[in-house]
Structure formats: structure tokens, C-alpha cells
Amino acid sequence: MFKVAPLTKIVFTMVVSLWAVALFSPLALSVVVGVQLLLMVLGRVEAKTYKATAYLALFAVFLFLLQYVFVPDTRLALVTGLKMMAMAMVFILVLATTRVQDLTAALVGQCRIPYEYAFMFTTALRFVPDFLSESRTIQEAQACRGYSTKGNIVKRMINFLAIVKPLVLRAISRSETMALSMELRGFGSQKRNIGSQVALGWHDYTALSGMVTVTLGIFLY
Amino acid sequence: MLEFNNVSFSYHKNCPVVSDLSLTVNPGEYIAVVGRNGSGKTTLTRLIMSLVKPVKGTILFDGETTKKYAPADMARHIGYVFQNPSRQMFHDTAIEEVAFGPLQIGISKDDAIKQAKEALAKVGLNGYETAYPSGLSKGQKQRLAVASALSMAPRLLILDEPTSGQDQQDKALFLTLLDHLHQKGLAIILITHDMNILAEKVARTIVMCDGTKVYDGSTANLFQFHDVEKWGLKKPTAVTISHKLSPYGVSFSPTVDGLIAEFKANERGAVGV
């Protein structure tokens, strides 16, 4: 997964999703899941990726049980769980093995998505950790003023404002500063040069033809 | 009033943030906590507020372990003013903002408003009851945050870097406010990077370095006898100069005014002989 271009990975994501929808055999779906797991190992992903996958597996089991409770058909329940697993896992796999900025570059350069939209995507990711730590700090600050999450639901909803309002105000002031910073640094000028190298190589063409073959195979048989 | 017995804390195993910390805070004390960013100062105060619990050791408040208390329980006795006061403000008026704490712990609306009014007066914000908190100046916001803590009638007030980002006039005003509160019997723990505040205002200093307490004692002795730079602190101007002048008979003083007085005393002594 580390030598192919991001565009190939985007195609891979879509193709795997397609397979997950098209396939109805537990065995075939298991193969798809297994191959993805193998790719994770080969791509030497971080421990947190496996953790995310484990959570996903747990959720798949839950889905399996849920399906089984409503329609006691083992095969159908198994297919449902595996489908979800195969489809969601590919996103984890691709995100874990690709730099987000390369994905953005591919989306902009090859998929013709306007740069501003792709940039919004990466910036959103950039702010997730900050946002989480900010909301934790606010919660702590309010707890130190006696803020409690007890009481009936109405009271709790009102109290929740104590967290949400400062958080929103902070987010607004942050985004204003960020907008100024981007302006100062020439964002949106026409001269933009996409930094990352995302051109397709022979690895990609091999991988892409492989995917097409498998897809055709699935639909023909 | 407050006692740490061999307290250790870590987020991850084998990576202690605070280790083997013991200290006592007596009623009405004014204590400064100093050290590098990341030395464990804030963790120390978070432990006091029960925002995090010790992994080892015990924390006693009024002789009782704080283990079973939530931060909201501690808030009845201890006020905590966070670094950036705008993080906690969300009401439309200052009075509502200050009354928030008392209302949360079940005090009746009338009493809460009454307590809030008194707290605003204590910090010199009387007349600002209906002001919009976010529209206040930096210095006023900081004092509003102090009022929010005072409205709970705490016996100990913890402040995390309250003067950072304030101009020197606001800072002086704020420190005078802390002096007043201290004189009225409130215990204060002040986290600060400002060595001049330390030298001029605070009698007892705790120095944190790499998660342990490396000094706990009089501020004057700290500067007179210790090489504070190894703990990431900076000597105040008066201390540096005082040290250099001591071989010439000028007595040590950690404050500018003290140094001026010593220098003059030395001169008079010289002329007198």
C-alpha cells in the first residue's frame, strides 16, 4: 500500500466498497476482509489502526447479533456483519497508509475537486485534536465552578450550554484568526503549486488492472 | 487544611507527571508555584481539585481523603481560576456568570444573586452587574473569573497564570486584589512565571522540576541561596545585582525597593564612619 499513488488508493476504496455491496458469499467477503488485514500488516500500520479495526470488529459482531435477533438466519447475519466490516475497514486502511495531504493532492489534481474543498477536509482533521482538548479544558473549568451533569434531562440540556457556548465562541475566534492567517499566506492565489508527488506509476497500473479484473470477475460470475 | 502525602500521578505507566509529592497548605497561606512549562505545576493543582486522582499516595482536605470527591464537590471549598477566563464564560451578564456556581450547588436564586453581587464588589466590579462578559477588557475578565470563584465562598483560591497577557497596570491592580483577599484570610495558590511577582509579593514558594518538588520554603531564601536557573527560573534583576554587590557590603534584597534602601543604607554607613 505504500508504493501506489493516492489516486489508486481512492479507486481502491471505491472498488472495495463496490465489492462489499455486490458480494453475498460469506467466504468471498471474508477473503476481502482478510486481504485488507494482510495489507495492514504489510503496510506496517500503527497500533492505533489495529485498535480501530478491533472496535470495528466488535461493532460487526453487534450488527451480526442484531440481524440475527430480527431474522434468525446465520448466513444473512454473517453477510451483514462482514459487508459492514469490509466496507468500513477500507477507509481505515487507506487513511492509515496515506498522508492526508497526498489524498488531498490526488483529489484536487486528478479528481478535479476544487482545492478549497479538499483543503477544508484536511483543515477539519487538523482541528479535531485541538477541539477535543479545548472541550476537555472547558468541561474542567466548569466542573471547578460546581458544574454538574446531574438532574433531569431538561436541566442537563441547559447545563450543557456551559460547555457548548464557550466552545463555539472559541471555535469562531479560531476560525477568524485562521482565515486571516491563510489570507496573509497567499491562500487562494492562482499560482498554487501542489506540493506532493502523486503521479501514477507502474505499481498503480498493475494494481488498477488487478482491481478491474476482480470486479469484472465478481459481476460475471 | 490541605495535605499531599507521597502523591504520584501519571497518564501512562512509566511516565510519571508528578512523583512522590508531599506538601501542606495551611489556612490563609499565600503560596506561589513555579517551574518550567510541563514541570507538573498544573497537574499539582488539578490533583487538588480532584480533576485527576493520584495513582499513589493520598490527598487530604480538612483531614479527609479527597478520593471520593468530584471536582464539583471540591468547588464548594476551593476556587480555581483557569488560565484563559473566556473559556468559562457563557452568560449574557456578569451577575449571571458569577451566580452560576452557587446555583449549581443548589443555593436559592435570591441568595445566589446576593452572593454574586458581593463577589463582584470584592473584585472591584460593582456597577458591572449587567455588563456583557465577553465585552470586558482582559483585566476585567480575569477579575470576573475570580468573582465567579469567590461567589462559592471558598477558603482556598487557585490561580493558573492569571497575569499572563495583561498589561503592567492591570497586573498591578490584580496583585493588589490578591493581597486584599489574602489579608482577609483567604489562602491563595498562585501559579506564575513572573519572578518579580514572586520576589515582591509571595512569602512561600514551591518550585516544581520534572514532576517533583525541588524547593518549598521562603521566597527570599530561594533567591538568596539557590541557583534557580537550573530549575528553569530566572533571577529577578534585584537578585542578580544584589548578589554582585554583596562583597561590597550591600545587604541582600530580592526586591528593587529593598535594594535601593540597602544601597542607600550602605552609603550612609560609609559616610558616617
Add this chain to the structure above:
Amino acid sequence: MSEIVISGLSYTYPKAAKPSLQNVSLKIDSGAFAALAGLNGSGKTSLCLAIAGAVPHYYGGAMAGQVYTGEVKTTESGICEIANIVGLVLEDYESQLVTLTVEEEVAFGLENRGVEQSEINRRVKEALQMVGLSGKEKQQTAALSGGQKQRLAIASVLATKPQILVLDEPTSALDPEGASELYELLHRLNQDHKLTILVVEHDLSLALPFASQFILLADGSVEKAGSPAEVLQYMGSKQHYACSLPPLWQLKLGLEPEFSSFGDWKTDDEAANELIHCLEKLEAGKSA
């Protein structure tokens, strides 16, 4: 030339009741190290924004007068053109950072300007080295400490090779070591790379050893500007600035009425030496 010349600058933010800047005229020489002081609300940030062209280009509002940065008149150039000359580090520098990793952050301004990839790589390396962040290229921005984030913000403006660096209250979140390190970095940039530096600072004792010029703002106007000694003398003569004086100068002005007048102290050592000299003279007088 990278001097800053401001003449008759007045500015009012949109919907603001009163102007933030009123008839500010000021010159900061090429290669100067200027410190801008004044109470909160005196217009320091607005002045920084005006020098970087964000006032009026980004904020709108009503502006009168001129600001020249080098040859460029800010009202007649785009904000990005001005950014080629003036690098601005905002007070909320954490929000100034927009990308996921350290190297992207530094490359961001260059990519937007259409700089070639090989040149980007070279400049990213150079800028990170200047601020002491080499080796952290691949790190997540969010995982940096406060001081590191600030140095990253500085690196990301340095990468576009500005001639003027403007920093708004850079030390308010730093510990004493961090603050000294920052000023040493600014001093190096000023001396070795000939950058003109303008820094907003409440604690003038931090800037005193390095600054060549102090500017004191009050209510949107320049109350006093000149050499650090001139401005500090002036502040010493005003009761309400007494607490804003660096301790070193509180000492100097406290001793001077009774002793000889001292030099324009910039460092503690300088002061100590002169005071020792003074004591030795007194001692000699005593034994004579």
C-alpha cells in the same frame, strides 16, 4: 530597503464606536529591533495589522494616512504581496497554524505562491533550522508544545523570506526560559539575517537588552518613540507608567536622585558593574 514608514495613520474598525489608531506617524529603520508597548486597548495589535496590510485589506473599516513597508504602500498592494515583505506572527499563534504536520505548515505559504518543489524543500529545511525545529518535519502540529508551535509559526513566515518580522505579544504563554530563548532567536534573526523586527511586549525588560527602539502607544496614538533610554526616561517621569518600567530602570531612577547619574542600562551586569564602581568610589572617599 525594509524600513517601515507610517504617516498620519488613523483607523477605525467597521462598526467600532471610536478609532483604534489616531494620527500615528512613525519610522522604524531598516535593521531595527523595535519594541511596541502600551496598555491593553492602546492600539498595538491594530498597528501590527496595519503594517502587515490586514488593516484595511482584511478587516475593512475606515483608514486614513499611509503605511509604507519598504517600497510598498500597503493600501496599493495586495495582502499577499505585503506578506512577501512583512511576516506577521499573531498573538493567537496556535490558530495561525493551519496544516497537519510541521513541514506542510512551513511549505503552505510557498505552495500558495507557486514556488517550485525543490526550492520549497530547501526553504522548509532552512526555516526550520533557523528556529531550531530541525528533525521535527513529520511531526503533527497538534503534538508540539506551546513554545514549539510559536517557533513553527515564526518558521512558516520566515520561509517566504520577509524583510520585516512583526510579532504580537509573543511571550505571554512562555515560561522564563522560553521567553529568553525567543528573544535570543529574534536577536539572531536581527543580527545575522538583517531582519527588521517589531515586537509587541508588555514586559519591556525582556526586550531591553536587544531593542534599538521603543514605541509607547496610548489611546491609539504614539505617546513617545525613540531610543529605549529616551522612552524609559519618559515613562519614569509619568506616575501611571511607574509599574511598567523594567525593574532595572526602577532601580536606576530610584538611585539617581541621590547618586551620580548612571548610564543607559540594558543588562543587569552593566548595572552591577557601574554600581560596584560607584561603591568603590565611595569606599575610596571614606578611607581618604
